[in-house]
Amino acid sequence: MPLYILKSGQLESYRTRRASAANVVTLSSGAVLHLQELLLETKTTQTIVSLTACTLWKLNSSRFQQLAKEFPILNQELSKLLANALETTTEQLAYEQERQQALLPYRITRVRRGVVGASRYAMRLRQNIRDVTHSAPKNGRRCPLLIFGEPGLNKDNLAALIHFGSANKAAPMIQVNCETLRAQDLFGKGERQPGLLAWLAAGTLLLNNVQDLDEALKAPILQLIETGQYRPVTREGETPLPLRQSPAWILMVSEKAMPEFTRCASQQIKVPPLRVRKADIEAYVTYFAQLMCRKQGLGQRQLAPEALRRLQSYDFPGNLTELESMVARAISQSGNNPVLSEEIFWAEEKQNRRFRFNLLKGYPQLKQFLLSSWWPDRINYGFTLWFYPIVVAVLMWGPQTRDQNFALNFFWAWWWPLILLGFPFVGRLWCAICPFMIYGEIAQFLSLKLWPRQLQSWPRKWAERWGGWILYGGFALILLWEELWNLENTAYLSGWLLLIITAGAVICSVLFERRFWCRYLCPIGGMNGLFAKLSMVELRAQQGICSATCNTYHCYKGGPAEGIGQATGGCPVYSHPAQLTDNRNCVLCMTCLKACPHQSIALNLRPPGIELWTDHTSSGYEVGLLLLLLGAVFLHRLPQLTRMMLGDIRVLESFQDMRSQRWWRYFYPASSPWRSINCAFNWQMLPLIAFLSAAL
DSSP: EEEEEEEEEOOOEEESSSSSSSSSEEETTEESHHHHHHHHHHOOEEEEEEEOOOOOEOOOHHHHHHHHHHHHHHHHHHHHHHHHHHHHHHHHHHHHHHHHHHHGBBBBOSSSOOOOOSHHHHHHHHHHHHHHHHHOOOOTBBBOEEEEEEEEEEEHHHHHHHHSSSSSTTEEEEETTTTTTHHHHHHHHHTEEEEEHHHTSSSEEEEEEEGGGOOHHHHHHHHHHHHSOOOBOOTTTTTOOEEOOOOOOOEESSSSHHHHHHHHHEEEEEEGGGGGGOOOOOHHHHHHHHHHHHHHTTOOOOOOOHOOOOOOOOHOOHHHHHHHHHHHHHHHHTTTTTTTTTGGOOOOOSSSSOEEEEEHHHHHHHHHHHHTIIIIIIIIIIIIIIHHHHHHHHHHHOOOSTTOOOHHIIIIIIIIHHHHHHHHHTTTTTGHHHHHHHHHHHHHHHHHHHSSSOOOOHHHHHHHHHHHHHHHHHHHHHHHHHHHHEEEEEEEHHHHHHHHHHHHHHHHHHHHHSIIIIIIOOHHHHHHHHHGGGSSSSEEEOOOHHTTOOOOHHHHOSSSSOTTTOOOOOTTTTOOOOOOOOTOOOOOHHHHHHHHHOOOEEEESTTTGGGGGTOOOHHHHHHHHHHHHHHHHHHHHHHHHHHHHHHHHHHTTHHHHHTTTTGGGGGGOOOOOHHHHHHHHHHHHHHHHHHHHHHO
């Protein structure tokens, strides 16, 4: 390796290092190359590039070694060079440590994710990011960028994506929150206290939440964006310091397009909200689910089609942040089920929560009773379990008429009317102590003891489509049975009705987990769920507590005691209390109240049937069941209605003389078309009159 001395011209030296960026040094006339390597007999780590035409003097290594022995002063000069280099390196290391320590709380070190999805909005967003990433600097300075859009769109992540994809990726990137930003932190204070801009040098500065910037900071921030200049903060009365130039690349994130910052930012990216990117929801759910399952060591999850339709029908005011939290809750609730079904996705409530009174807070004794073993276990297994077979036995083998059979009279004259009258007050409360499912649960327990196995999961897709119509058909058969065979006045037929419903509950309990019969197939339960929407009582959960505090969801899945929560088997009908929008699928068994360790459950007193005139969405089988009930009431009350109409006709005939008067013709014309319309209107009103008569 020869020794070179630069006589004229200009060179550039690159010294590469593993732990840091390349060290670039410009060499002018008089520079000596390879001196240190020849004296220490080491290999060179420099790469030399000529910037201009150069003239070099060359000295062979053998001749240099001979001169070094003749002139020991060369070794002394080398020692001085090494000492100066060590001192310089030590100073640079101390400065770099102090710089890294100052930037550490604000530094962004990686990109969380790219742009997910294949919709035209996602493709346009990717193209915008590529355009900004590869844009060339103007006048030696990178153009400021404004990224704006609704909350929850991870705009700071898009800014990081732009930085780490650009030529500036080797420089540090920091993020400051404009809501809490202080001028002295960013610009520095006086001569001796540098700010973030001084430490950042040519790195990237991300100003997050620009819309929350203090008014006093807007002017200096705008000056920094427009010119790249800033002035350190000084105490009041001190002479202002001169302006300083910052080579930092300025990126801004805002929740709205602000005119003053829009004018300064020569580049802008508008991030589309998730509600216009419904085609990307499936891709985002799959992406989030894969990340979370891999992190928790779980198997992969698949999104059910009905769950996707439910998510696509929601507007996501919280955008990607809300969707990510929904997927996290869904995976936590899914357990070992590989399918993410519809009922485990629930969003923040949109309905107004006014006009509610929490009975559990207003009446602690009620809460204490509902938390105790009395509700509903002791009532079910201490009374209903043995009283129900007595009623069935009396119906089957006792007297067959109402005046002689107390069970038949109790069933139709007391129990059934009380159930109907209870709907506006307590909703579906009867289902919590229903004897059908008590025997279903006993059969389920005994079958697992005799034949240990894994009960089948619910066929939700099939049940959601056909379950309602099956219970509609069951209720129609009960009405036909009642009309054709005088069911309500024949004891043994009423007993067979109870046994058939119990058999359905037992069979479903032996095959499926929890109360599949109650949720989808029970005709009595279907009617109960329909009329429970009229109730002035509702069970709900405080969604803020559920989404922010809970990560076990024992109220839904079941689990051991946690905190003040009790050990439970989970909701028997698989309804998360924070997901409920009406009373149809809540049996008020209070399992969720007992399991919740965060006191999130509320038993509210509310205006009766409030969701029916707010945001209620009915299903087809519910409309069919209601029309079926109206038709049944109409048939029951048809003789009374006929007598009422005949009475009205006789009253009208007494006013025949009034029809001859001219003024009466305006109200009751004798033309045949009006008679037809009037008659049709009266007959259309008959079902409503019948329903109101039955209710009264």
